[in-house]
Amino acid sequence: MEHYDILIVGGGAAGISAAKAAKGKKVLLAEREEKLGGILLQCAHRGFGGDLSGMEYAATLADDLDNVEISLNTTVLSVSENKTALLSQKDCGRREISFSRLILATGAMEIAAGALHIAGDRPKGVYTAGMMQKLVNCNGFVPDGPVVILGSGDIGLIMAETVAKMDIPVTLVEKAAALGGMARNRRRLDGLDVGIRLGSTVSEIFGEKELEAVLLSNGEKLLCKTLLVAVGLECDRKLIKKLENPEWLRLCGNCERVHPMIESVINDGTQAGEWVCGI
Amino acid sequence: MKSYDAAVIGGGVLGCFALRSLCRYRLSAVLIEAQADVCMGITRANSAIVYAGYDNKPGSLKARMCVRANRRFHELCSELDVPFSRCGSLMTGCGEKAKAVLEKKYRDGIANGLEGLALISGDKARKMEPMLSRDVKMALYAPMTGTVNPWRLGIAACENAVHNGAELRLNTKLLTIEKTEGGYVLRTSTGDIFCKAVINCAGLSADMVQRMAFPCAVSIETDAADFIVMDKDIDNPAHIIFQEKENGKGITAVPCTEGNLLIDSAPRAMPRPFATDAAGIDSIKKQLTALLPELEQDIIRAFAAVRPNPHSEDGRSINDFCIETPAPGFVSLIGIKTPGLTCAEELGRYAAKICADYLNTEENPHFDGRRKAINCADDDIVCLCQGISRAEIIESIRRGARTVEAVKRRVGTGMGRCQGSRCEVRIAQILERYRNGTL
Ligand SMILES: Cc1cc2nc3c(=O)[nH]c(=O)nc-3n(C[C@H](O)[C@H](O)[C@H](O)COP(=O)(O)OP(=O)(O)OC[C@H]3O[C@@H](n4cnc5c(N)ncnc54)[C@H](O)[C@@H]3O)c2cc1C
Numbered sequence: 001m002e003h004y005d006i007l008i009v010g011g012g013a014a015g016i017s018a019a020k021a022a023k024g025k026k027v028l029l030a031e032r033e034e035k036l037g038g039i040l041l042q043c044a045h046r047g048f049g050g051d052l053s054g055m056e057y058a059a060t061l062a063d064d065l066d067n068v069e070i071s072l073n074t075t076v077l078s079v080s081e082n083k084t085a086l087l088s089q090k091d092c093g094r095r096e097i098s099f100s101r102l103i104l105a106t107g108a109m110e111i112a113a114g115a116l117h118i119a120g121d122r123p124k125g126v127y128t129a130g131m132m133q134k135l136v137n138c139n140g141f142v143p144d145g146p147v148v149i150l151g152s153g154d155i156g157l158i159m160a161e162t163v164a165k166m167d168i169p170v171t172l173v174e175k176a177a178a179l180g181g182m183a184r185n186r187r188r189l190d191g192l193d194v195g196i197r198l199g200s201t202v203s204e205i206f207g208e209k210e211l212e213a214v215l216l217s218n219g220e221k222l223l224c225k226t227l228l229v230a231v232g233l234e235c236d237r238k239l240i241k242k243l244e245n246p247e248w249l250r251l252c253g254n255c256e257r258v259h260p261m262i263e264s265v266i267n268d269g270t271q272a273g274e275w276v277c278g279i
Numbered sequence: 280m281k282s283y284d285a286a287v288i289g290g291g292v293l294g295c296f297a298l299r300s301l302c303r304y305r306l307s308a309v310l311i312e313a314q315a316d317v318c319m320g321i322t323r324a325n326s327a328i329v330y331a332g333y334d335n336k337p338g339s340l341k342a343r344m345c346v347r348a349n350r351r352f353h354e355l356c357s358e359l360d361v362p363f364s365r366c367g368s369l370m371t372g373c374g375e376k377a378k379a380v381l382e383k384k385y386r387d388g389i390a391n392g393l394e395g396l397a398l399i400s401g402d403k404a405r406k407m408e409p410m411l412s413r414d415v416k417m418a419l420y421a422p423m424t425g426t427v428n429p430w431r432l433g434i435a436a437c438e439n440a441v442h443n444g445a446e447l448r449l450n451t452k453l454l455t456i457e458k459t460e461g462g463y464v465l466r467t468s469t470g471d472i473f474c475k476a477v478i479n480c481a482g483l484s485a486d487m488v489q490r491m492a493f494p495c496a497v498s499i500e501t502d503a504a505d506f507i508v509m510d511k512d513i514d515n516p517a518h519i520i521f522q523e524k525e526n527g528k529g530i531t532a533v534p535c536t537e538g539n540l541l542i543d544s545a546p547r548a549m550p551r552p553f554a555t556d557a558a559g560i561d562s563i564k565k566q567l568t569a570l571l572p573e574l575e576q577d578i579i580r581a582f583a584a585v586r587p588n589p590h591s592e593d594g595r596s597i598n599d600f601c602i603e604t605p606a607p608g609f610v611s612l613i614g615i616k617t618p619g620l621t622c623a624e625e626l627g628r629y630a631a632k633i634c635a636d637y638l639n640t641e642e643n644p645h646f647d648g649r650r651k652a653i654n655c656a657d658d659d660i661v662c663l664c665q666g667i668s669r670a671e672i673i674e675s676i677r678r679g680a681r682t683v684e685a686v687k688r689r690v691g692t693g694m695g696r697c698q699g700s701r702c703e704v705r706i707a708q709i710l711e712r713y714r715n716g717t718l
């Protein structure tokens with residue numbers, strides 16, 4: 001079994017930053033996708049490190065990783081108490097490794113519609129907003145309109161902008177009395193034709209096979225073919241669920257807490273890398 | 280026009296087992312199903328319990344079939360390579376009325392020949408199931424109760440039937456039936472079929488299907504029940520827990536073979552089929568807190584079921600299984616609700632035997648009841664929540680899955696925490712490549 005000083009799980013902004021900071025150690029950076037970058041790779045909008053798109057920003061991040069062994073297309077399946085991990089690499093098979101320190105940088109997962117248990121039917125056409133972002137920006141997918149977006153956090157706002165710019169009718173539904181997200185993301189909607197319903201939520205879904213309409217808690221029924229659920233992210237800590245806070249483990253980036261800005265993710269990742277090197 | 284000895288209408292768990300049971304005889308058989316996959320009706324949404332048989336009136340067909348089916352369930356599931364867990368059940372009560380219900384069920388269970396059944400105190404129940412609320416005063420323990428995934432069972436039976444030579448016609452809706460010389464012409468959305476015998480397993484429409492050719496004294500009326508599903512990896516109860524309240528049936532919590540806890544509610548009125556009800560879901564959560572106060576409620580999905588309630592012409596509800604034979608060689612299973620899943624194989628065999636006797640055919644010596652589950656994981660993980668790989672998905676497509684939903688029902692993709700947000704696109708791409716022949 002091969003031994004590494006440090007295993008980093010997840011090659012998004014946090015994992016990459018941690019790998020860069022872990023100088024002089026034998027590091028393995030495992031990423032399940034075929035490219036490093038994580039969530040950045042699906043962000044076509046500008047606003048990363050100044051005025052770059054997420055995709056451009058990811059490219060600048062991923063250079064200067066010469067001292068790191070990078071294993072792409074590799075999912076870490078499990079981590080155990082005795083400091084070993086099981087990895088599954090596409091076309092190469094499974095392998096077990098041992099490590100001295102573990103940095104978890106697995107990012108966050110969107111809260112899916114199922115967890116909200118909205119009443120009504122369960123038709124096609126209900127997506128999480130981040131999944132739609134990836135479909136649109138990476139696969140050239142065009143959602144069926146009209147579109148309703150539930151939740152006006154940063155992802156909801158960005159998707160409202162994306163959909164409106166495709167000339168598809170879109171309505172943003174937010175439970176709070178005002179739009180959420182960062183001010184600069186709210187400004188993205190300026191001048192765009194986006195319907196906004198505040199103080200309301202989706203309380204029922206209609207459509208036996210395909211989505212037809214949603215009923216809002218204020219009694220209004222909105223006809224729509226696509227519903228994007230953008231009600232937040234939750235830290236993805238599935239891998240360490242069974243572990244009891246061992247001292248050899250550190251979390252960084254969105255799996256530690258959800259960060260709205262890339263700078264703080266990078267900071268967090270860098271600190272994690274330095275911390276494991278220091279011991 | 281294609282011609283068969285026997286046709287099964289409807290591919291729920293009952294139709295799938297009817298088809299498989301027909302294969303035990305020397306005859307040609309076809310199953311027609313309106314939807315894109317089998318097991319998308321009632322079979323898709325139910326409580327997944329393999330009942331012991333104490334709920335049914337001694338002497339009834341339900342009681343006889345249920346007890347027999349339960350005893351044979353392990354064997355059936357090993358034949359079909361479907362996970363089955365004989366986890367046992369505790370029916371809990373907190374007051375005098377529930378106590379009377381539990382005692383009656385105990386007596387009925389003994390009369391039905393059940394072994395191991397025991398009425399136990401609340402403290403004893405909490406020893407077995409430490410999460411149970413202090414309010415539970417007594418319980419009926421049934422060690423033989425179990426759980427099985429309903430569509431996995433139905434799909435396995437269907438695969439096995441096809442393996443034994445039966446035909447499956449999906450996306451094929453039966454429109455009308457015409458009686459002709461020596462049999463029936465089934466007019467369907469994909470063309471006409473001739474058959475000598477019919478097994479009608481059309482679930483919610485079984486009464487209507489029989490009326491296409493004969494009168495039907497039984498009518499199906501529907502109501503609904505709500506369900507919630509918890510994420511895996513929480514500390515679940517080890518047993519199936521039924522809640523008998525002072526005012527009737529409460530919730531049921533089932534630790535499923537996949538590791539999720541499934542909770543159902545008492546029936547409610549149904550405005551729209553398979554649509555969930557906000558008040559219903561809230562009430563499940565409240566009752567669950569009362570029954571299992573320490574349980575972490577980590578809900579990943581809610582869904583609703585439709586219950587087919589058979590009624591006679593004078594409006595009385597019928598409590599036993601309704602099996603009609605309006606003509607020799609035409610069998611209808613009408614409004615089969617609980618314990619229809621438990622008895623699916625029994626019912627299928629029963630109906631197939633009627634057809635075989637009518638057709639005057641012998642047993643098929645080549646029938647092979649064994650089927651193997653998909654077991655070919657590779658290293659390309661597609662469903663991250665459940666750890667399901669590309670090779671398993673491709674194998675499910677080879678075995679007949681044609682939609683993302685059908686893949687999900689076969690290998691369990693998209694059933695974890697993210698509910699398919701992260702893998703649906705990739706699975707759709709794999710299906711697309713399969714269709715184009717570029718896989
Ligand atoms: C939609 C959206 C828009 C944003 N817009 C902006 C913006 O405009 N400006 C800004 O500054 N910030 C923005 N952010 C915030 C910031 O960019 C992100 O929070 C940050 O990129 C997250 O980095 P991360 O490394 O923590 O997580 P991720 O990027 O999610 O990386 C996690 C990585 O771990 C991998 N992984 C997970 N589990 C495993 C496993 N078991 N085995 C192997 N690999 C695994 C995943 O494939 C992924 O690559 C945005 C965030 C989101 C979600």
Ligand SMILES: Cc1cc2nc3c(=O)[nH]c(=O)nc-3n(C[C@H](O)[C@H](O)[C@H](O)COP(=O)(O)OP(=O)(O)OC[C@H]3O[C@@H](n4cnc5c(N)ncnc54)[C@H](O)[C@@H]3O)c2cc1C
Pocket residue numbers: 288289290291292293294311312313314317318319320321322323324325326327328329330451452453454480481482483484488504584585586587615616617618619620621622
């Ligand atoms: C809420 C609930 C909980 C239950 N819990 C349990 C339990 O825990 N244990 C247990 O043993 N039993 C349980 N049952 C009972 C069990 O689920 C049913 O008995 C069983 O699933 C019925 O299967 P089916 O094949 O009759 O119906 P379905 O699965 O509905 O199949 C009927 C099929 O016929 C097709 N069809 C209809 N009309 C046509 C047409 N014209 N042409 C072509 N195809 C057609 C439909 O598309 C459908 O696929 C429960 C039932 C309910 C409602």
